[in-house]
Amino acid sequence: MSLGLTNLTKLNQVQSLSPQAQLTIKLLSLNNAELENFLEKKIEDNPLLIEKESSAKDDLQVQPFTDKYARNSLDLEILNNVSYSMSLREHLIDQLAISNLDAREKIISNYLINTLDDAGYISEEEEKICQTLGIDLDYYNSVLTKLQSFEPTGVFSRSLKECLTLQLTEKGQLDKKLSHLLNHIELLADDNVKKIIQIMDITKEELFELIKIIRKCNPKPGLNYSKDTLEVITPDIVINKNESSMYAIKLTQNYFSNIIIDETYSDIIQNKVKKNDFLYGHYTEAKMILTSIAQRQKTLLKVAYEVMLQQRDFLENGINFMKPLNLDKIAKITNLHISTVSRSIQNKFIETPRGTFEMKYFFDSGISKKNSSEEISSKTIENRIKELIKNEKQDDILSDDKIVRLLEEYDIKIARRTVAKYRTKLSILPSSKRKNKFL
Numbered sequence: 223m224s225l226g227l228t229n230l231t232k233l234n235q236v237q238s239l240s241p242q243a244q245l246t247i248k249l250l251s252l253n254n255a256e257l258e259n260f261l262e263k264k265i266e267d268n269p270l271l272i273e274k275e276s277s278a279k280d281d282l283q284v285q286p287f288t289d290k291y292a293r294n295s296l297d298l299e300i301l302n303n304v305s306y307s308m309s310l311r312e313h314l315i316d317q318l319a320i321s322n323l324d325a326r327e328k329i330i331s332n333y334l335i336n337t338l339d340d341a342g343y344i345s346e347e348e349e350k351i352c353q354t355l356g357i358d359l360d361y362y363n364s365v366l367t368k369l370q371s372f373e374p375t376g377v378f379s380r381s382l383k384e385c386l387t388l389q390l391t392e393k394g395q396l397d398k399k400l401s402h403l404l405n406h407i408e409l410l411a412d413d414n415v416k417k418i419i420q421i422m423d424i425t426k427e428e429l430f431e432l433i434k435i436i437r438k439c440n441p442k443p444g445l446n447y448s449k450d451t452l453e454v455i456t457p458d459i460v461i462n463k464n465e466s467s468m469y470a471i472k473l474t475q476n477y478f479s480n481i482i483i484d485e486t487y488s489d490i491i492q493n494k495v496k497k498n499d500f501l502y503g504h505y506t507e508a509k510m511i512l513t514s515i516a517q518r519q520k521t522l523l524k525v526a527y528e529v530m531l532q533q534r535d536f537l538e539n540g541i542n543f544m545k546p547l548n549l550d551k552i553a554k555i556t557n558l559h560i561s562t563v564s565r566s567i568q569n570k571f572i573e574t575p576r577g578t579f580e581m582k583y584f585f586d587s588g589i590s591k592k593n594s595s596e597e598i599s600s601k602t603i604e605n606r607i608k609e610l611i612k613n614e615k616q617d618d619i620l621s622d623d624k625i626v627r628l629l630e631e632y633d634i635k636i637a638r639r640t641v642a643k644y645r646t647k648l649s650i651l652p653s654s655k656r657k658n659k660f661l
Contacts, residue, residue, distance in 0.1 A: 310447035342444025374443035457573035546588025592635035
């Protein structure tokens with residue numbers, strides 16, 4: 223047997239995507255805003271990609287139910303409809319500017335304002351704050367006391383107990399019993415009424431009177447203000463219902479709809495004898511980008527059309543008529559690969575007569591109906607449970623078992639533990655705790 227080296231030749235077949243296909247896949251995964259950012263960078267690098275001037279004819283053209291995206295202009299109505307609301311940070315900065323705090327205190331205050339969470343609570347440990355700012359705990363507490371006089375009352379709190387204490391103090395309602403109850407706020411949050419009565423040595427009626435006072439406070443004062451970042455969701459697709467009750471679907475007009483190839487250098491590019499490699503390379507890239515965008519638009523509209531066709535009952539009648547839907551079903555209907563459908567709905571939004579939704583919202587699992595082979599969407603079941611609990615009466619708090627029986631009237635048969643699972647997902651308390659809302 224020879225132990226020498228031998229040259230072997232082995233053939234393998236390997237499939238690889240073309241650059242054009244790779245680019246199309248990439249662009250399909252982007253939403254409109256991300257695609258615009260991508261194109262802006264490409265336009266900076268590629269002199270052959272330019273934005274054409276839109277004409278009045280382009281602005282008026284509408285193409286519903288087509289595989290070509292509509293070119294009607296996107297007016298500024300969506301921005302005009304967004305009302306400005308001051309954020310908590312802006313509100314506090316305005317108060318800080320007219321306060322009597324000295325320069326050093328204002329520097330510390332600015333830092334503390336930036337540590338607040340959405341509810342208005344300080345989110346950092348005081349030891350870390352003091353170490354970062356180079357101050358001692360006494361000075362920190364003195365500045366904090368001044369800041370806790372700012373509006374809304376309760377802001378700059380370090381705990382729920384402190385937040386409620388500040389509000390009750392301002393109202394002149396804080397007495398020994400309320401202070402005692404606030405010392406056991408964790409027991410109150412757990413609805414451990416029996417333990418609180420035992421510790422405080424009061425009657426159940428007295429406790430409920432104290433709870434009524436506390437409930438008039440705001441445990442999260444910062445939530446009354448808007449977020450610092452105002453995010454406006456611009457839909458990728460729009461569905462309208464006309465006077466004849468017919469639905470029309472179209473892609474929204476965007477910045478990239480007016481991107482074209484500059485034909486100024488077409489003679490140089492097409493000259494085979496004196497080919498300019500620089501221009502020809504940019505021309506090839508520009509052509510690939512526009513081809514990929516066109517394919518993206520066609521695929522996105524095709525998928526959206528079929529999704530909304532499947533969910534037409536939702537458009538007509540609301541969430542209680544949502545149908546179960548999965549990627550595989552849409553893939554088979556559109557004759558697209560399931561991964562293509564997945565990319566088409568990724569981070570995309572669709573505006574309907576019932577509101578603007580993420581495309582993924584319309585994909586949902588389901589269970590079989592009680593008396594038929596049809597399936598019912600889990601979103602429909604969730605909504606039915608929400609409606610039942612919302613309309614429950616003080617003398618008839620619905621247990622999970624009773625909800626099971628009531629759902630059967632809607633041809634929904636699920637187990638009690640399934641109701642509990644949906645209820646937990648919806649952040650709805652069990653019946654034993656919900657009855658306290660009527661106290």
